[in-house]
Amino acid sequence: MYASLGQELPLNNSGRQVRDFVHVDDAAHAILTALTAPQAGGATINIGTGQPTSIRHVAEIVREHLPATRFHAAPRPAGDPLGGRADTTRMTSVLGWQPGITVDVGVARYLSWLQVTPQAIPAWLPAERDRASAWNADHEPSTSPRRRQPS
Structure with a gap:
């Protein structure tokens, strides 16, 4: 949505985190199969x-x-996992099913849907034009030593 509005996409940790993206249609099909x-x-x-x-x-x-x-470099938020993938062994053996929609196709479908469904963009989102700058200002390392808080 941000990119469709011409806003920069912040890439935390240079975007090196990984996720196991499964398309909503595939997830629904897997649930129905289960x-x-x-x-x-x-x-x-x-x-x-x-x-x-x-x-x-x-x-x-x-x-x-x-x-x-455009991309904007941003630090990795605390607690954001580097990622992983699902162990699909049981899904394959029990359901006899595999997802069929690749990430490339899923993103293309989403962007096509977004183009014909602009009302899906929340009203507050366009006002977030400077969110990357604001986020960085809130998370930049301090130049002065931090006082340790009592435990």
């Missing part, structure tokens, strides 16, 4: 692709579709 799979009753099943995808890669896909997209 509801009818006899072996799925009472089982914990991860739904995912099993493939790690970097945040930077997703941002670059966005830029392929919206070439004016």
Whole structure:
């Protein structure tokens, strides 16, 4: 949404964190499959692709579709995991199912949907034009020594 408004995309940690992105249509299909799979009753099943995808890669896909997209370097927030991927072994064996929508296709679908559904952009979002600068100002290292707070 930010890129569609011409705003910079902050890439925390240069976008090196990875996530296992699964398209909402695939997630819904997996859940429906689990509801009818006899072996799925009472089982914990991860739904995912099993493939790690970097945040930077997703941002670059966005830029392929919206070439004016700019990135802004930002530090990694405290507690933000470097990432991982879902273990899809049980999903594959119990459900006999695999997701079919790649990250590239998912991003393209989302951007196409957003173009024909501009009302999906919250009214407050365009006003956040300077959020990257504000975020950086709040998180820049202090030049003076910090006082230690009592425990």
